[in-house]
Every structure is written in C-alpha cells, then in structure tokens.
Amino acid sequence: MTRQDVVITGIGLVSSLGEGPEAHWQVLSRPGATPVVDEAAFAPYAVHPLPAMSFDAQIPKKGDQRQMEPWQRLGTYAAGLAIDQAGARGLVSDMHLVVAAGGGERDVAVDEAVATALCATPAAEAGAILNERLATDLRPTLFLAQLSNLLAGNISIVHGVTGSSRTFMGEETAAADAVRIAAARLAEGRGGIALVGGAYASQRWDLVLLYGAGGAVWRGPFAPISARDGAGGFVGGALGAFLVLETAAHAAARGAVPLARIAGVATDATHARAGGASAGAARALWGGMKPAVGGRLGVLSGMTGVAEARAEEEAFLAGLGAAAVRRTGSLLGHGVEAAFPANVALGALALSRGGFYPAMDPADAGEGPVDRILVTGFGQWRGEALALLERAA
Amino acid sequence: MKDHLGRPLVAVTGIGIVSPLGWGREENWAAIIAGRSGISRIRRFPTDKLRTTIAGTVELPEEAAGAPSVSSPERVERMAAAAVAEAMVQAAIGQGGFPGPLMVGMPPVEYEWPQRFELARKANGNGTYRAATEVAAGRRDLYETFMFGGVGERLAARFGTRGAPIALTTACATGASAIQMAVEAIQRGEAEAAIALGADGSVQPEAVIRFSLLSALTARNDDPQAASRPFEKSRDGFVMSEGAAALVLESLEHATARGAAVLGIVSGCGERADSFHRTRSNPDGHAIIGAMRNAIADAGIAPSDIGYVNAHGTGTPENDKMETLGMRAVFGDAPPPISSNKSMLGHTLSAAGAIEAALSLLTIRDQVLPPTINHREPDPAITLDVVPNEARRVSGLRHVLSNSFGFGGQNVCLVVSAAP
Numbered sequence: 114m115t116r117q118d119v120v121i122t123g124i125g126l127v128s129s130l131g132e133g134p135e136a137h138w139q140v141l142s143r144p145g146a147t148p149v150v151d152e153a154a155f156a157p158y159a160v161h162p163l164p165a166m167s168f169d170a171q172i173p174k175k176g177d178q179r180q181m182e183p184w185q186r187l188g189t190y191a192a193g194l195a196i197d198q199a200g201a202r203g204l205v206s207d208m209h210l211v212v213a214a215g216g217g218e219r220d221v222a223v224d225e226a227v228a229t230a231l232c233a234t235p236a237a238e239a240g241a242i243l244n245e246r247l248a249t250d251l252r253p254t255l256f257l258a259q260l261s262n263l264l265a266g267n268i269s270i271v272h273g274v275t276g277s278s279r280t281f282m283g284e285e286t287a288a289a290d291a292v293r294i295a296a297a298r299l300a301e302g303r304g305g306i307a308l309v310g311g312a313y314a315s316q317r318w319d320l321v322l323l324y325g326a327g328g329a330v331w332r333g334p335f336a337p338i339s340a341r342d343g344a345g346g347f348v349g350g351a352l353g354a355f356l357v358l359e360t361a362a363h364a365a366a367r368g369a370v371p372l373a374r375i376a377g378v379a380t381d382a383t384h385a386r387a388g389g390a391s392a393g394a395a396r397a398l399w400g401g402m403k404p405a406v407g408g409r410l411g412v413l414s415g416m417t418g419v420a421e422a423r424a425e426e427e428a429f430l431a432g433l434g435a436a437a438v439r440r441t442g443s444l445l446g447h448g449v450e451a452a453f454p455a456n457v458a459l460g461a462l463a464l465s466r467g468g469f470y471p472a473m474d475p476a477d478a479g480e481g482p483v484d485r486i487l488v489t490g491f492g493q494w495r496g497e498a499l500a501l502l503e504r505a506a
Numbered sequence: 507m508k509d510h511l512g513r514p515l516v517a518v519t520g521i522g523i524v525s526p527l528g529w530g531r532e533e534n535w536a537a538i539i540a541g542r543s544g545i546s547r548i549r550r551f552p553t554d555k556l557r558t559t560i561a562g563t564v565e566l567p568e569e570a571a572g573a574p575s576v577s578s579p580e581r582v583e584r585m586a587a588a589a590v591a592e593a594m595v596q597a598a599i600g601q602g603g604f605p606g607p608l609m610v611g612m613p614p615v616e617y618e619w620p621q622r623f624e625l626a627r628k629a630n631g632n633g634t635y636r637a638a639t640e641v642a643a644g645r646r647d648l649y650e651t652f653m654f655g656g657v658g659e660r661l662a663a664r665f666g667t668r669g670a671p672i673a674l675t676t677a678c679a680t681g682a683s684a685i686q687m688a689v690e691a692i693q694r695g696e697a698e699a700a701i702a703l704g705a706d707g708s709v710q711p712e713a714v715i716r717f718s719l720l721s722a723l724t725a726r727n728d729d730p731q732a733a734s735r736p737f738e739k740s741r742d743g744f745v746m747s748e749g750a751a752a753l754v755l756e757s758l759e760h761a762t763a764r765g766a767a768v769l770g771i772v773s774g775c776g777e778r779a780d781s782f783h784r785t786r787s788n789p790d791g792h793a794i795i796g797a798m799r800n801a802i803a804d805a806g807i808a809p810s811d812i813g814y815v816n817a818h819g820t821g822t823p824e825n826d827k828m829e830t831l832g833m834r835a836v837f838g839d840a841p842p843p844i845s846s847n848k849s850m851l852g853h854t855l856s857a858a859g860a861i862e863a864a865l866s867l868l869t870i871r872d873q874v875l876p877p878t879i880n881h882r883e884p885d886p887a888i889t890l891d892v893v894p895n896e897a898r899r900v901s902g903l904r905h906v907l908s909n910s911f912g913f914g915g916q917n918v919c920l921v922v923s924a925a926p
Contacts, residue, residue, distance in 0.1 A: 158639075180784060210779065214675075215654060216616050221635060224622065228633025232626035240552030240711070243619060247712055248555065253719040257784045257913075261614040261654075262675045266914025269781045275793065278779035278916045279683055282614060282673040283655035290672050294687070301694050318635030323617070326642040327649025382670035384663040494650070495659050496670055 119296045120371035120505050122364050123199025123357030124458035125191040125310065128445050129161035129350055133194060134462050141444065141459070144471040148444050150335045150348070151316075158325065159335045160315040161350035161446035163187065177271050182218035182258040185267050188312030188451075191353030192268045199357035200369060201306060208357075209276040209304045210265055211295045213288035213311035213450040217259035219319050223250045264312065274308055285415065286380055286496030287311075288453040293378035293498075295358055305363035310355030311450035320349065324449075329419050329493045337443040338418040339476035345420035347493060350446020354455035361506070371505035373461035376485070377402040380498040391425035394497045395489070396432065402501050408484030409436040411469050413456040415490040415498075416440045417447045422491040435487070437469060437479030444473045453490040453498060460486035460502045507759045509773065510806030513693040517761040517768045517925070520597030520754030521864045522589035525851050526562035526747060529588055531596070535868045539897040541879045543731035543850050545745050550575050551711050558723040560730040561709045562747030562852035579615040581707030583657045585750035585857075586610070590665055590701055597754035597766060599699065603666035606697030606756070610658040610673040611684030611704035613856045617652055618710055667701060677912030678818070679777075680704055681751065681859030682920055686775040688755045698760040704860025705750035717746060720785060722822060732880050734853075736819035736846035737826050737892045739885040744820040747852030751860035758926070768925040770867040773905070774807070776800025780915030787828045787911065794832040794917050798907060801919035802836070807905060809837050812921070814875055814900070816866045816908040817892075819846025820853050829909065830888050845878040845893035859910035859918065866906040866922045873900050 126133065129149040130140045140146050152159045168186050171193030172178050178186060196202060227246050231239045257263050262280040269275055279294075281287040288311045295309040314320075324330045324347070331346030338345075364371050379398040383390040412435045416426055430438055441456055448455055463469050469481025490498035509515050523530065526544030527537040537544070544562045550569075553559035566584055569575055576584070594600045622638070629637035642648060650656050658671035676683040681704025688700035717723050724743035726733040735741040753772075761768050778796035782788035802809055818829055833841045847862050848854075854861055869875060874897050881894035904924045911917045 214614075216614050219616075225634045227619075228622045228626040228638075229631065230633070232623040232633055233631055237552065239623070241554035244552070244555040244711055244715065247715045248557070248719070251712075251715065251719060256716040256720060260677070260914065262677050262912070262914045262916060263784065265676075265779075265916070266784055269779045269915050270784065273781045275779040275781050275915075277777040278676065278914070279687075280675050280916075282612070282675055283658055283671070284653060286655065286670045287673065290670060294672075294690075297694060297696075298690070303690075318639065319616070322635055322639045322642055323649065323652060325639050326645040327653075328644065328646075329649070380670040382659065382662065384659070492655070494653060495655055498670075 116300045118361035119299045119358055119375045120361050120364055121356050121373050121461040122359050122369045122371055123195040123201060124461055125195030125355040126455060126458045127187060127191050127353040129164060131164055132166060138462055138466060141470050142468055146444055152334055155321055157332050158321050158330055159348050161348060162316055163351035172271050180254055180257060181267055184217055184312055184314040185258060185264045187314055187353040188264045189267045189271050191310060191312060192308060192355040193272055195308060195355040195357045196272055201357055204306050205273040207276045208274045209307040210268060210274045210278045211291040211309045212265040212280045213291040214261040214264050214280045214282060215450050216261060218317060220255055221318060276304055284449050285452055285490050285492035286382060286498055288450045289380045289490045289498030292454060292457060292500060293380055296375050296378055299358055299360050306359045308355060308357055310454040312353040313448035313451040315349035315351040315446060331418055337474045338416050338440045339474050341418045345418045345423055347417040347419060347447035350448045352445060352448025352451035352455050354451045354458050356454055356458060372465035373502045374505050376404055376501040376503045378500045382496045386425055387421050389428065391491060391497055392428035395429040395499065398497060398499045404485065404501060406485060406503055411436060411481060411483030411486045412438040413460050413486055413488050414438060414440045415452045415456050416442055417493045418442060419493045422493060426489060426491045436483055437481055439470050439477050440474035456488040457500050460488050464502060464504050515758040516689045516692050516755050516772045517758040518753050518770045518772060518867055519756055519761050519766040519768060520593035521769060521867060522592030522752040523861060523864050524564060524585040524588050525749035525861060526564055531592060538847065538850060538865060538876045539874050541877045541895060541897060543879060545730045545733055545852050547730055550709060556714060557718050557725050558714060559727045560733055560745060562745060563709050564748045577618050578707050578710060579651050579657055582612050582705045583660060585707060586661055586703050586705040587664065589750040589752035590703060593752040593754045599754060600665060604701060606699035607669045607691055608662050608667035608671040609684040609687040609700060609702045610671055611680035611856050611860060612657055612673055613706050613708050614675060615652055621648060668697060675856060676916035676918060677914050678855060679859055679910035679912035679916050679918040680856035682910040682918035684860060685753060685772060685863055685920060686918060689772050689775055692755060692757050699756035701752060701754055702860065703752045704857040706854055706856035707748045708855060709746055709748055714746060734821050734849050735880045736821040736849050736878055737888045738881050739883040741821045741823060741826060743822055745852035747854045749854040749857045749861055751857060751864040753864060770870055770925055771923045772920060773923040774801045774805025774921035776804055777918045785913050786824055791828055791831045791835060793915060794828060794911055795835045797917035797919045798832055798836045801907060801921050805921040811905050812842050812907045813903040814842050814869065814906050815844040816862045816906055817844045817846040818909040818911045819848050821848060827887060830890055833890055841890055843875055843891040843893050845876055847876060849879045863908050863920055863922060866908045869906055870903055870924050873903055875900055
C-alpha cells in the first residue's frame with residue numbers, strides 16, 4: 114500500500130483558558146499566562162473549570178443539548194469547532210470519526226441519596242428497594258447521556274459525521290491510539306478526511322472518586338506539575354479537543370490550508386513501567402519515527418503530574434536533546450482522554466503560526482522557535498505515546 | 507495470499523466462546539445447532555419490582571459455588587481470558603508472547619452499587635461522593651478495576667500481546683468493530699497477527715433497569731426460554747445476556763507458513779454511521795444498507811455470493827423491521843437465509859458481534875445454518891427465510907454476512923468466508 118501524507122486542517126479546542134485557536138494562542142504565546150483554578154468546589158482537590166460558554170453555536174437544537182450531559186456537550190461542541198476551522202461542513206457524510214471516551218455523567222443526587230439510604234440495609238432486603246428507587250429516580254435519557262459511545266453518536270447526530278464511528282476507551286492511551294488509527298487509516302487510503310478527539314469534564318465527583326482512589330489526583334492547593342511532591346497527581350482540566358485530519362492530497366484538492374503535517378504517531382503500554390521501562394519504551398517509539406525534516410525540536414508534554422509517570426518521562430526527555438520542552442498540564446490541567454489531542458492541536462497551532470510557547474511550568478527549559486513538535490502522552494497509570502508534527506509543506 | 511485490493515488475506519486460526527450456553531467453543535456450537543436457549547430467570551440479584559426479570563447470565567465457578575457476585579469488569583475479564591485462552595490453544599500460537607496487538611471490545615465500566623454501598627458504610631453511612639472519595643483513598647483495587655484501560659492492560663500482560671491494547675465500544679456493534687480493528691492492523695502490516703475480542707457481563711440491577719427504561723427489553727418473564735423472538739410476530743424487545751468470544755487472526759501467509767489450520771477468512775468489513783436518532787435507525791435504512799454493501803464490496807464479492815446472513819436480529823420490533831428492509835435492499839427479491847443467534851443467546855451486547863462472527867465461521871465449517879428459535883407465528887412484514895426453529899444442513903456455503911447495528915448509529919458488518 115502506498116502511504117499518503119496526513120495533515121491537520123482543523124482544530125477544535127475548549128479549555129479553562131477559553132475557546133478556539135485564537136483565544137489559546139493569545140493566552141499561551143505570551144509569557145506569564147496563569148492557570149484558571151477552582152480550589153474550593155472539589156476541595157481538597159483543585160480543578161481547572163469549564164469556561165462560561167453557550168453551546169448553541171455548535172449544538173443549535175435545545176433538544177439535542179437536553180439529550181446530553183456536560184461531557185458530551187463539551188465534546189460535541191469542540192468537534193464542531195474543528196469541522197468549522199477545517200471548512201469541512203460539506204464533507205461530514207463521508208468523514209470518519211474516532212472518539213476517545215471515558216464514562217459519562219451519573220445523576221449525583223440519586224447516587225448519593227440511594228447510597229446513604231441503603232448502605233446499611235442487609236443486601237437481601239436492599240435489592241428490592243434499590244430496584245424500585247432506580248426505576249423511579251433514573252431519567253431514561255440519562256443512560257444515553259452516559260454511554261461512552263454516545264459522544265460519537267451525538268457528533269454524528271448534531272454534525273452529520275457518518276463515514277464511520279469508533280469509540281476507544283482506556284484513558285490517555287486510548288486518545289493517542291485514536292489519533293494513530295485515524296491517521297493510519299487515511300494514510301493507507303481508507304477515506305480522505307477524519308475527525309478525532311475527546312473531551313474531559315473535570316468538574317465531576319465521580320471522576321475524582323475513580324482516579325483519586327488510585328492516588329492519581331493531586332491533593333492540595335494547585336501547584337505546577339514539576340512542583341507536586343510525594344506521589345504527585347494530576348489536576349483535572351476541562352478540555353474538549355478535536356482534530357480534522359486529511360490526506361494532503363484531499364486537503365490540497367479542496368484548497369484547505371494544512372496547519373501541520375503528522376509525521377508519526379506511536380503508542381505502547383509497558384506493564385511494569387517504573388525503573389526505566391516506560392522511558393525505554395518511549396525511546397523505542399521515538400527511534401521508530403521517521404522525520405521528514407530535521408531542525409529544532411519542541412516538546413509539548415502531556416505530563417500528568419503522577420510521580421511515577423513523571424519520573425519516566427523526565428528520563429526520556431532528558432535524552433531527547435529537544436530545544437524546548439513545555440509541560441502544558443501546568444496551565445491546562447490534565448484532560449485524560451482529551452489531553453493528547455489537545456496537545457496535538459496546540460502543536461499544530463504553534464507550527465501554523467510559526468512560533469512556540471513560552472514556559473508553562475517552572476521546569477520548562479529552552480526557547481522557540483522550533484521546526485517540529487513532539488507531543489508526549491505518558492498515561493497516569495499505563496501507556497506511552499508520541500506524535501511528531503512537522504510544518505505543512 | 508492477497509485479496510482483490512492487494513491486501514494480505516486475514517485468516518482465522520483460533521476461536522474461543524463463552525456464553526450462557528457454556529464455557530467453550532464446541533459446547534456452545536452444539537447447543538446452538540440443537541436450538542437450545544440460554545435464557546433463564548435472573549438469580550444473581552433480587553428482581554423484585556423489576557419489569558424484566560430474565561436474562562442470559564454467565565456465572566463464574568466461585569459464584570456458582572455460592573460466592574458473592576463479581577463486578578461487570580471482573581466478569582468481562584474472566585470470560586475474555588477464557589475465550590482468548592481457548593482461541594490461542596486452537597491456533598497453537600502465542601506460547602511465550604503473541605506476535606500482535608489485542609483489540610478488546612467491551613462495555614464501559616464504572617463503580618456499581620456494591621462498591622457505592624461499601625464506601626458509604628466505611629464513611630459511617632454518608633453516601634456522598636465527597637465522603638466516598640475520602641474513604642476510597644489508597645484503593646488501587648477500585649482504580650485498576652474500574653478504569654477503562656484496566657481490563658485490556660491485564661489481558662495484554664497475561665497473553666503477552668504487543669503494544670498498547672485497544673479497548674473499544676460501538677454499542678451493540680462492539681465485537682464486530684474489534685474484529686475490524688484487528689483485520690485492519692494485519693492488512694496495514696502493523697503485525698502478522700492480532701487477537702480480536704468481544705466481551706460483556708452487564709447483567710446487574712442498574713443496567714437492566716436502564717435498558718428497561720429505554721423500553722428495549724422484553725418483559726416476557728413467564729417463559730424465559732421462549733422470550734427472545736427475533737423476526738417473530740409477537741417480538742417485543744431483546745433479552746440481555748453475557749458472554750465473550752475471541753478470534754486469533756493472522757495473515758494467511760503467516761498462518762500457512764507456520765502450518766496452522768485455517769478456519770476461515772475475514773474477507774470484508776463494512777461500516778456506516780447513522781445520524782438520525784440515538785436509538786433508532788433512519789427509516790430509509792441507508793446506514794445499515796451502506797454497512798452491508800460496504801462489507802460485501804470490501805470482500806470483493808457480489809451480494810449473490812452471500813449464502814447466509816447471521817442477523818443482528820435483536821428481537822426488538824424496530825431492529826428486525828429495519829434489518830428486513832436492509833436485506834431486501836441489498837439482496838433484492840431473493841435474499842439468502844438469515845437467522846438470529848440471539849434467539850438462543852439473548853443479546854450479549856458488546857460481545858455479540860464477536861460471538862456471531864465466531865458462530866458464522868462454525869456455520870461454514872460444518873455447513874449447518876443455526877436456527878432462529880421461538881418462531882411461533884411469522885410476521886407478514888418479515889419477508890425473509892429466518893431458518894425457523896430447526897438448524898438446516900446446507901452445502902457449498904462459502905460466504906456469510908454477519909450484521910451488527912448499535913445504539914448511537916454505529917453499524918458494522920463482516921463477511922466471513924471459507925478458507926481459500
């Protein structure tokens with residue numbers, strides 16, 4: 114099979130810092146950017162909240178908005194931004210879709226009331242009451258608002274994206290594999306255009322509960338990633354990030370301007386990552402990349418702040434010889450399934466503007482400009498992922 | 507060794523199946539061609555006040571011996587491990603590491619009520635998330651069990667597959683999507699082999715209630731074995747079920763070179779998403795028609811080459827009507843026989859696409875079409891030969907189309923073919 118070049122022609126990005134490429138460039142391309150943090154609502158855990166936003170521009174039907182909870186709305190909205198930037202509204206019927214998804218929202222009030230009421234009741238007795246409570250209290254539509262594959266389903270319904278639809282699950286690495294597979298399918302001629310990304314709604318107790326149980330969430334006042342001591346942890350960041358990918362030929366034929374070229378995406382998952390295994394896996398992935406150009410390398414690191422993963426990634430970065438490294442999580446927070454696509458989006462943005470970002474974390478070293486950008490994604494628990502972006506020809 | 511598009515042909519060399527009909531491929535196949543139902547009353551938890559009290563369930567050995575029920579991710583992982591192990595033994599591959607990736611079709615997982623109650627008890631009866639978060643600190647067991655990447659990570663470590671496992675969901679098409687992902691990995695030369703897996707173990711109170719609230723389930727509780735009635739006139743919903751199937755896939759060249767017995771070929775994959783509605787197909791059926799046609803075209807054959815269709819056939823009024831529409835659109839006035847494994851197994855959700863592809867391969871191997879059981883009264887609107895009630899011996903069957911249509915409009919069809 115002849116492999117075709119794959120380029121990024123649209124990015125859709127929503128974070129605590131704002132919405133859209135221009136807003137992010139304005140904030141992040143100048144020194145002194147500060148994170149938006151809410152330390153009270155989920156104390157002792159800090160979060161980067163979703164900015165105030167109206168979803169109407171991308172999800173015009175209120176009925177559609179009602180069928181979703183914040184996570185699906187955020188993702189569907191960001192997907193629409195990407196399609197718009199790519200000028201690809203007319204291409205959605207044959208656009209392929211890969212979404213990296215976590216679990217959707219639960220009805221917190223119902224969960225808390227039922228757990229409080231029934232936790233001490235003997236199981237045999239609690240069963241019947243639980244059945245009755247759930248059948249009465251759960252909204253029928255909540256199931257659909259919660260199902261992981263229904264973010265993709267809503268993107269199909271709201272934006273008409275129907276070439277194909279796949280949803281990957283598995284935290285950070287799922288998102289990297291989503292980008293990898295979407296790009297690989299285009300490169301081998303399975304379609305001309307694809308939409309890929311994910312979303313993370315940070316302001317959710319169920320996610321703090323899930324990830325907090327594993328010690329993966331930073332406990333205490335906000336601190337930049339490199340300054341989180343002990344076992345570290347991530348600070349959840351609201352994030353919606355989608356990319357429109359196209360073959361270079363498909364983009365050229367319709368006069369779309371590429372923001373960046375994807376030179377490679379690679380993933381692995383070492384089963385016992387400490388002690389250098391994870392760093393070694395990343396080095397192997399990097400060694401397998403085939404850059405078309407040389408030049409100064411910038412890194413947009415998806416470092417979560419979880420200490421074990423951070424130590425492995427620092428070891429990898431130390432041997433990379435990059436001109437500049439940026440730990441984006443210190444400003445955006447960590448958006449789990451949205452983190453990798455968001456960093457790819459920021460990489461494409463920087464390359465398209467011909468610049469790079471000033472330091473985002475006290476440990477960030479080196480200065481731009483750069484000629485190519487490596488995006489890293491070491492998962493909070495498992496997974497190593499890299500994407501190499503180059504300037505579009 | 508190459509297909510009509512110059513891609514490597516992808517062979518199946520191992521099959522593993524777990525379902526309410528048993529643990530093991532041949533046990534399942536024997537029950538399927540005997541027309542046996544795996545549906546029963548739910549015994550796993552109290553069913554008082556539930557509209558639907560029947561399902562297909564797979565109990566783990568320790569549960570059968572009286573231990574408390576495990577969570578859905580644990581059940582998924584155990585069934586999946588059994589199916590993968592069986593497939594690898596049949597393929598005689600992977601001792602000391604499997605030469606390719608693992609594609610895991612599975613449901614989303616989350617804390618269930620036993621976990622919520624346990625945390626609330628530890629918090630002295632405080633059921634709030636804030637309190638649960640405090641007492642859950644340090645519970646790596648909960649974290650690793652209920653993270654989406656957990657099941658795939660443990661299976662990949664256990665079987666020594668290469669690279670990052672990919673867990674995926676496309677609702678009721680999940681198992682078929684996993685196979686498609688594995689086929690594509692081999693076609694693009696990413697690996698010589700891959701394992702595709704579909705597994706689901708969602709029969710727990712909240713999941714039953716949620717499907718019930720969507721009016722998707724039949725409430726024909728009186729006679730569980732007769733409750734799943736795909737394509738029949740009185741059908742009124744599906745029956746939830748559980749299970750797993752795994753396929754060992756490898757390039758035909760790789761299989762031949764190592765002398766493996768080739769059970770069949772996955773010759774075509776087709777997909778098409780629908781933008782109409784969250785739980786219903788567009789009334790014109792274009793997405794399911796498109797998925798069927800894409801699979802047949804991808805296999806490089808004509809509709810008339812398809813000798814049998816393994817239906818999605820859930821037994822909801824809507825699905826079976828739309829599938830009939832799709833069949834007539836794709837095959838015209840002379841559609842091939844079609845039958846629904848779900849009449850016996852129930853709807854194994856994320857596992858269904860993989861189980862049905864596995865059974866499609868066995869259909870070709872033994873030249874026997876599995877029946878659609880519980881076919882009492884034909885529906886005049888279903889103008890199809892649904893292989894009613896009794897398995898049917900055939901000859902010369904080479905190509906089977908296996909349909910999977912999911913909530914959220916995600917449709918995947920596979921063509922499985924006899925070994926060349």
